[in-house]
Amino acid sequence: MAYDYTPFPYVAPPGLTGTEPRHAVAIVGAGPIGLAMAVDLAQRGIRSVVLDDNNVVSVGSRAICWSKRTLEIFDRLGIGQRMLEKGVTWKVGRQFYGDREVYNFDLLPEDGHKYPAFINLQQYYVEEYLVARAGEFPELIDLRFKNKVVGHQDKGDFVALQIETPDGEYQIEADYLIACDGAGSATRQRMGLEFSGQTFEEQFLIADIEMEQSPFGDEDVPERWFWFDPTFHPGKSALLHMQPDNIYRIDLQLDADADGKAEAAEDKVVPRIKAIVGDKPFKLDWVSVYKFRCIKLDQMVHNRVIFVGDSAHVVSPFGARGGNGGIQDVDNLGWKLAAVLTDNAPASLIRTYHQERSHGAAENIKNSSRSTNFMTPKTPIEALFRAEALTLAQDQPFAQKLLNSGRLSVPCSLEGMDLQTPGTAQVAPGRALIDAPLESETGSSWLLNEVQGQFTLVGFGDVVLPDLPSVRRIGINQRADYPCFTATNGHAIRRYGSGKAYLFRPDGHVCAVFDPPTEQSVLAARARALGAELEENAA
Amino acid sequence: MSIAPDRLSPDQDDFYNTLIQAHEGLSEAQSHAMNARLILLMANRIGDLAVLTDLIETARSYADG
Incomplete structure (x- = not known):
């Protein structure tokens, strides 16, 4: 609806x-x-x-x-x-060359996370x-x-x-x-x-269509389907996504010199959609033609x-x-x-x-520039390399990895930046938290719910945490006088290692690791994350 | 022909971008010439006739596909 x-x-x-x-x-x-x-x-x-x-x-x-x-x-x-x-919720992406599937990926193959890879x-x-x-x-x-x-x-x-x-x-x-x-x-x-940068000449048509039946073939699978050079839209690219309320998103690459206004008209859009979904009835919900920039x-x-x-x-x-x-x-x-x-x-x-x-x-x-370049070859040589990468991707794993229809957003790492205290650990200072399921006597929880929002010191396994008024403490797979949890199925210990303490910033990024933590080292790391060592504050 | 394990990840996009950028500003004929030089240089770097023969046959095997 x-x-x-x-x-x-x-x-x-x-x-x-x-x-x-x-x-x-x-x-x-x-x-x-x-x-x-x-x-x-x-x-x-x-x-x-x-x-x-x-x-x-x-x-x-x-x-x-x-x-x-x-x-x-x-x-x-x-x-x-x-x-x-x-x-x-979706996690599988399929890439097609013409009508043939050449590669698919599963974005979150492991369990033990509160949230899926994408919705x-x-x-x-x-x-x-x-x-x-x-x-x-x-x-x-x-x-x-x-x-x-x-x-x-x-x-x-x-x-x-x-x-x-x-x-x-x-x-x-x-x-x-x-x-x-x-x-x-x-x-x-x-x-x-x-505010200037690379503007891409290609235009894209974006359409939301409402339909009862699924455009994903006979099986109603929530996936991301991307076509290089599909038979229904030769020489261009196409993308299909499922949204709630029986609404599907279709992105179609147009010619660089296409008339955007004419392309957005219903009499132009409907035949293009029909070429994809066939005779299944649908209703246009929203149409837009756009170019994009990277700036x-x-x-x-x-x-x-x-x-x-x-x-x-x-x-x-x-x-x-x-x-x-x-x-x-x-x-x-x-x-x-x-x-x-x-x-x-x-x-x-x-x-x-x-x-x-x-x-x-x-x-x-x-x-995103690289993805766009891959999707829209500018010269015959670029087109040739892409066509042959697609050919090899039929069975060569390295070529499958070369196909670039969008490298999907992953958490940004802040490693090596001013606020982080240098250190080495499985999850290095600067990286965003990796979620894991936890259990305690009062019920189950997730690491993200325990560490996000305030500075939190987490002890994984055999490590003693100092008592600090300004830092919340939790222990995982340990007994102490602060809140302690068990790592469900061992996920948290496997992801962070044992015998280490991690200090998380309020945004869930690791800002320091300790082996073992002392009152002084934790307070220094917290102060650093709050800007105490920035140049302009140096006395 | 043979299927080789992926050795480009996780730098595959850096590689591809470098390769495509190297062709910028070249005519199509110049690009093909550069590709030929690149193959010869890579062959010398690999330096193993059995491996090179296998790669040539593998590349050729897709020709009719």
Whole structure:
């Protein structure tokens, strides 16, 4: 069934009739990134005002593939389980050359994880769930629809914003402005920031179709199917995904010089879809024709203005690195900004958001550019290499690995960066947590639920943890006077090793490992993760 | 012909990208010439006639497929 786009109510903001007290954080944009940012901050007790020029969720499915790491972050933000229940879980991807399957992959072949490798869920559901979740923090999240930011000035230690509403214009001030206003970010444009990079000439048609029967052949399998040069769309590529509510996503590569408007017309789209799904009845739900770019800002932090998500970096859609990258931005910034605003960290900690996430954005751009290049050969030689890689992929394992229809988003590693204390372990400092099931006398849990949200020291196996007031402690496969768990089926010990302690940051990344931990070494690692050793703080 | 184990992972995308970029700016004929040189250089690096013969036969075996 097609989605019901009920508008959110507009309420006249107090700033129209009087001066509002300075806000801690103003978030521009109530898409998944802006909303997740507000929820993350609210869970840390930080107030924000969220300003959006619109009053409905995003139209069309848009971002649909949510990765395991993103779901783990959304779990912390309170909507992960809801997304999992509604979403379509898939882990098998198949790649076809012509009509023949040449390679398939299974993204999560091991068990013992709370979340699967990927789910497909339309962006409008994620926004709906986030709006509902934000509503659980009426004292902390001030969500203002039909409030369009039309100007802002960085005043050094705060930002002034001018906002347009149906009832007129008003002003507010905020300690920080977080621009979550998407690829076309007006905040970025007002600041005149350079945002150029590789633009791909090829156009892609994207369509959501609603159908009762499955387009995945006779078996209704939730998978990702990608075709190089299919017989139904010769010389181009095609992608098929399943979404909830019997909605299927189809991506078709078009000619570089195709007339986008004409291609999006129903009389052009319907025959293309019929070529794929045959005579099975379907209904068009949403159609869009797009080109894409791979770009990032040189700097994601400009004093009191911070760019998060698509406003800071855009990638091609193949690889599910747009929305997933943006959520990792939120995860990285939330605890840092909260620590700065509550005087628990120096302001320079925010600069490490740029260091860590700019690296993530660069990785996403590199991978998605390469996928796009592979999918759209530019010269006869490129086409020749690709055709022969596809030929060899029939039976040569190395050639199967060369096929690149999108290297799907994996958690970004922050190894070797300033906040991490160097060390060696199975999960090296900088890497995101690897989930594992746990049991205790009070019931079962997951590692991600025990470590995300605050600094947590975890002892795996035979290791004694020092008592520290500022660090939560848990033990796995040990007995102690702090909460202890058993590693279900040994997963946690196998994944982290035994006899070691790991310090996790609030975003679930490992920031230090100890063998064994001492009070001093843990406190030093925690202080370092909060920016104590950054150059500008050195005495 | 033979099926060889994958030895390019996890750097396969780096390799492929380097290979394709090396052709940038070349005409088609120049690209084919570069490919020929590359094969000869790789053959010398492998330096084992039995292995080379097997690779040639393997590559050839797909010709009609």
